[in-house]
Each structure stands twice: as C-alpha cells, then as structure tokens.
Amino acid sequence: MDNLTFKLDKKLITIFLVMIAVGLLSLVIGYFTGAGGNRIAANLLLNNYYFLSMGLIGLFFVAVHTIAESGWQTSMQRVGEAMSAFIPVGGLLLVLFFILGGLHAIYPWTHEDHLDEILLKKVAYLNVPFFYIRLVVFLGAWSLLAHFLRKASLALDVNGDMQYLKKMRTLSAVFVVVFAVTSVVSSWDWLMSLDPHWFSTLYGWYVFSSMLASGFAMIILVVSLLKNMGYMTHVNDEHMHDLGKYLFGFSIFWAYLWFSQYMLIWYANMPEETVYFIERHKYFTEVFYVNLFLNFVVPFLLLMTRRAKRVSGVLVPVAIIVFIGHWVDLYMMIMPGAVGGEHAGIGIVEVGLTIGYLGLFGLVTFWSLAKAPLASKKHPYYKESMEYHTNY
Amino acid sequence: MNKYITAFYNDEEDLLKGLKQIKAKGVNVADVLSPFPVHGLDTVLGLKRSKLTRVAFTGGAIGALLGFGFQAWVFTKAYPLNFGGKPFLSVPSFMPVTFELAVLFAAFSMVFAFLIHNKLGPGAKTVIHDERITDDRFLLVINLDEDDDPHSIEDVLAEAGAHGITLKKQN
Numbered sequence: 001m002d003n004l005t006f007k008l009d010k011k012l013i014t015i016f017l018v019m020i021a022v023g024l025l026s027l028v029i030g031y032f033t034g035a036g037g038n039r040i041a042a043n044l045l046l047n048n049y050y051f052l053s054m055g056l057i058g059l060f061f062v063a064v065h066t067i068a069e070s071g072w073q074t075s076m077q078r079v080g081e082a083m084s085a086f087i088p089v090g091g092l093l094l095v096l097f098f099i100l101g102g103l104h105a106i107y108p109w110t111h112e113d114h115l116d117e118i119l120l121k122k123v124a125y126l127n128v129p130f131f132y133i134r135l136v137v138f139l140g141a142w143s144l145l146a147h148f149l150r151k152a153s154l155a156l157d158v159n160g161d162m163q164y165l166k167k168m169r170t171l172s173a174v175f176v177v178v179f180a181v182t183s184v185v186s187s188w189d190w191l192m193s194l195d196p197h198w199f200s201t202l203y204g205w206y207v208f209s210s211m212l213a214s215g216f217a218m219i220i221l222v223v224s225l226l227k228n229m230g231y232m233t234h235v236n237d238e239h240m241h242d243l244g245k246y247l248f249g250f251s252i253f254w255a256y257l258w259f260s261q262y263m264l265i266w267y268a269n270m271p272e273e274t275v276y277f278i279e280r281h282k283y284f285t286e287v288f289y290v291n292l293f294l295n296f297v298v299p300f301l302l303l304m305t306r307r308a309k310r311v312s313g314v315l316v317p318v319a320i321i322v323f324i325g326h327w328v329d330l331y332m333m334i335m336p337g338a339v340g341g342e343h344a345g346i347g348i349v350e351v352g353l354t355i356g357y358l359g360l361f362g363l364v365t366f367w368s369l370a371k372a373p374l375a376s377k378k379h380p381y382y383k384e385s386m387e388y389h390t391n392y
Numbered sequence: 393m394n395k396y397i398t399a400f401y402n403d404e405e406d407l408l409k410g411l412k413q414i415k416a417k418g419v420n421v422a423d424v425l426s427p428f429p430v431h432g433l434d435t436v437l438g439l440k441r442s443k444l445t446r447v448a449f450t451g452g453a454i455g456a457l458l459g460f461g462f463q464a465w466v467f468t469k470a471y472p473l474n475f476g477g478k479p480f481l482s483v484p485s486f487m488p489v490t491f492e493l494a495v496l497f498a499a500f501s502m503v504f505a506f507l508i509h510n511k512l513g514p515g516a517k518t519v520i521h522d523e524r525i526t527d528d529r530f531l532l533v534i535n536l537d538e539d540d541d542p543h544s545i546e547d548v549l550a551e552a553g554a555h556g557i558t559l560k561k562q563n
Contacts, residue, residue: 259484259487266484304449306441306445389432
C-alpha cells in the first residue's frame with residue numbers, strides 16, 4: 001500500500017462525529033442545567049479561538065518555512081496546509097457566534113448605554129460596527145491567503161513548475177506580514193477587550209506565543225497520529241526532533257513573555273493594571289499555578305534532552321500536556337473577564353465543548369489531508385527533506 | 393614517546409567509504425580532522441555523544457541556585473530593604489538575576505570544560521599535521537601502541553585509498 005495516499009476511513013469519521021455530538025450534547029446539557037449564558041458563550045469563544053489559532057499556526061508553519069527556503073519541513077508541509085483548512089470553518093463559526101449574541105453576552109463595552117468614563121474614551125476603537133469590520137477583514141485575509149497558498153502548493157505538485165514555488169513564496173511573505181499585525185490586533189479585539197479597562201502592551205505577543213506553542217503541539221500530534229496509522233513513514237526521528245525543538249523553544253518563549261507581563265505589573269503595582277492578576281489569583285489560584293506548570297515546567301524539564309525529542313513516547317505525552325496547558329492559559333485569559341470568578345468553573349460544558357471542537361478540527365484537518373498526497377514529491381526540496389539529518 | 397600515523401582523503405565520500413574499510417580491518421582510527429562537519433562521521437568513528445550538555449545543565453543549575461540563594465540571603469538577612477511595601481522575600485523580583493546567572497554559569501562552564509578537556513587555551517601547543525585540513529583535506533589520525541606493526545596498518549590505509557601516509561612521533 002502506498003503510505004502517501006491518506007484515506008479517511010469510516011471509523012475515523014465516526015470518532016470525529018461522535019466527538020462533535022458530545023460537544024453539541026454538552027451545550028444542551030449546559031443550557032438546561034443552568035450553566036448560564038455567559039459561561040456557555042465564554043466557552044464557545046475559548047474553543048473557537050483555540051482551534052482557529054491551531055489552523056493559523058498550521059498556515060504560519062508552512063509560510064515561514066517557505067520564505068526561509070528550509071528543506072526539512074517539506075516532508076510535513078501537507079499537515080500544516082490541512083490544519084489551515086480549519087481557518088474558514090472556525091472563522092465562520094466565530095462570526096456566527098458574535099452575531100448570534102456572543103458579542104453582547106460577554107463583552108462589556110458593547111453595552112452602549114452603560115459605558116463609564118474610561119470606556120467612553122475608547123469608543124473610537126471599541127464599537128460594534130468597527131469590531132465587525134476588523135473581524136471580517138482578518139478572517140477574510142487569513143482564509144483567502146490559506147486558500148491560495150494551498151492552491152499553489154497543489155499546483156506545484158503536478159509537475160514541479162518553479163513558478164508556483166515563487167507564488168507560494170510571495171503569498172507566504174504577505175501572510176507573515178499580515179499575520180504579524182492581525183494576530184496582535186485580533187487578540188486585543190477578541191480576548192483583551194473582555195476586560196476593557198485593563199491593557200497590556202505585551203498582550204498580543206503573549207497570545208501569539210501561546211498560539212505557537214499549542215500549534216506546534218498540534219502539528220506533532222497530527223503527524224504522530226498519521227505515523228501511528230502507518231502513513232508518512234518518510235517522516236523520521238530527525239524531523240520529529242526539530243518539531244520537538246520548536247515545542248521546547250516556544251514553551252520557554254511563552255514563559256518568558258508570561259513572566260515579563262506579570263513582573264512589570266507586579267512591580268509597578270498600579271491599581272488599573274494589577275486588577276487583572278488580583279482577580280485571577282484570588283478566584284483561580286490553582287488554575288493560575290497549573291497554567292505555569294503545564295506550559296513551562298513540564299516541557300522545559302521533559303524535553304530538554306536530545307533523546308526526549310526523538311522518542312515519541314516522551315514527545316507525544318508532552319505535546320498533549322502542552323495542548324491542555326494552553327487551553328488552560330486561554331481559560332485564564334477569558335473566564336475572569338467573561339464570566340467572573342464566582343460563576344466560572346470546569347465542568348461538563350468546558351470539557352464537552354472542547355471535545356466537540358477537537359472533533360470538528362480533526363474532521364476538517366483529516367478530510368483535507370485525504371484530498372492530496374501526504375508529501376509533495378515534485379517539490380524542489382523534497383529530496384533535501386528526505387536526507388535531512390540533525391545532530392543537536 | 394607516542395607514535396602515530398596520519399593519512400588524508402581529498403573527498404568526504406571517499407573518506408566515509410575508506411573509514412568503513414579501515415574499521416572492518418580492525419584498525420582503530422583515533423580522530424578525523426576535517427574542514428567542515430561531515431554528516432555520519434560520528435557514527436562511523438563510533439564516537440560517543442558529547443557530555444558538554446550535562447556540564448551545561450549542571451553549571452546552569454548551580455548558577456540559578458547561587459543567584460537565587462544570594463539574593464534571598466541579602467534581602468532577608470544581610471541587608472533587608474523595603475521596596476514599595478513588597479515582602480523581603482519576593483520571588484518574582486529575584487527571577488531576572490537568577491535567570492541571568494543560570495545562563496552565565498552554563499556558558500562559562502561549557503567554555504572552560506571544552507578548553508580543559510581539549511587542552512586548549514592560552515599557551516597551548518598547536519600541532520598542524522597538514523596545512524590543508526582547514527581547506528579541503530580530511531586527515532585521519534591513528535595512534536600506535538608498542539606492539540602495533542606500523543607497516544601492516546599503512547598497507548590497510550593504502551588499500552582503502554588514503555593518500556600521504558606518514559609515520560610520526562610525538563614527545
């Protein structure tokens with residue numbers, strides 16, 4: 001059997017559909033057991049944002065390596081492209097979520113009759129029409145760039161025409177520049193404006209680092225799952241080693257930004273800034289420390305050695321932990337502002353909706369993987385990717 | 393007085409092929425001097441992985457503990473100062489110095505471990521076997537014991553396609 005032609009078998013589809021059903025069911029259960037509209041809305045936002053960012057990092061992964069002309073990632077380029085197929089799906093769900101009441105439910109600045117002095121000063125930016133314009137521009141740009149990059153990549157695979165690689169390079173460069181701005185601004189819009197009085201200059205990059213770490217964890221998980229099913233045997237320890245280095249490095253980068261944000265606020269001790277951490281530490285003490293443990297301590301200590309990054313028995317569990325960890329990190333960003341310390345918790349709604357979104361993300365990703373060969377054999381860097389060798 | 397044989401190859405492919413032949417004949421190659429890293433050379437030579445990473449970890453851990461311990465001692469015992477009403481033992485403010493010292497100690501321990509282990513540093517005696525090993529030649533070094541027969545080893549090397557086989561002595 002050719003292990004580069006991925007077939008989405010019925011078993012896998014059933015698993016994903018069951019996961020989606022669990023998500024929908026938990027939504028219904030949450031609604032009738034009185035989890036509260038805010039809590040359901042906050043969870044929808046959390047998971048929508050989380051899996052949308054996975055798709056974005058899939059695209060980012062392909063784009064950055066295409067510009068840098070790196071060879072090794074050619075072997076798993078299709079995984080990044082497949083993940084980016086979730087961008088339009090997640091984007092559409094996000095738009096629906098905002099339109100169907102999500103925006104009004106959890107964003108305090110949308111209550112136009114009750115704006116206080118501080119929020120009135122921010123009206124020029126934080127107003128509903130402008131919010132929707134930004135939303136559509138961001139999601140539209142990402143979806144279009146993802147679509148055209150994928151199209152150019154598939155065209156390259158037909159007969160290795162170099163013009164398509166050049167086209168990919170141009171699109172990648174445009175995406176990286178667009179993403180540098182939009183990833184930051186979208187994090188202000190969708191996450192930071194949940195606490196509209198508070199602000200942090202570092203916030204956008206902090207969210208971006210979280211996206212990177214969780215995105216690479218997801219790439220590792222998808223590649224490992226495919227390898228486990230007997231596909232993509234051309235991806236060997238050398239390639240996994242590099243993905244492990246990404247996970248290791250960006251986990252440290254995340255910790256660096258987390259700490260930079262925390263320490264400056266803690267040290268300056270200005271009331272309008274400290275309120276953010278006071279609420280989180282007071283009502284979410286355990287989550288506050290678990291977040292740091294899962295996202296920094298675990299990957300830092302476990303992925304330090306060369307062996308750990310090459311053995312899937314270590315790499316995959318760490319990737320799962322980091323995946324959960326950054327869900328917790330988003331939980332820390334969203335819940336205190338959207339739900340409030342007294343009403344938030346982790347229950348059926350939280351777990352169920354995450355499973356549901358994971359199922360949807362898996363379905364879209366693997367469905368997209370099944371549409372093209374798992375490796376682009378006509379890609380000029382394909383051979384280089386196969387002979388890739390890394391020492392440290 | 394140590395005796396050793398040097399020989400060189402002009403091409404990395406020949407080098408790897410030749411080394412496998414030489415190894416198969418039971419001759420132990422001590423080292424290969426090359427102008428650039430050759431992929432797969434470590435495996436053919438059977439070199440163990442460098443222990444420098446462990447040195448770095450140990451150095452870094454010592455640095456972090458020293459940095460943290462020193463600050464904790466200064467700000468609680470030796471010279472307690474009140475900064476903006478914060479507790480004397482305020483961990484977040486110790487972190488930057490702890491981190492910097494961890495990096496500093498890890499770096500220094502690696503540099504010194506490398507220099508000491510390789511007998512390098514100021515005043516070290518340099519032995520240049522061949523001017524062109526920084527350019528385009530790959531030089532093999534084979535150490536000889538008392539009971540080794542230099543001629544048989546030279547034959548093995550010549551058979552494996554090595555050039556410029558010379559017997560040398562070192563005081």
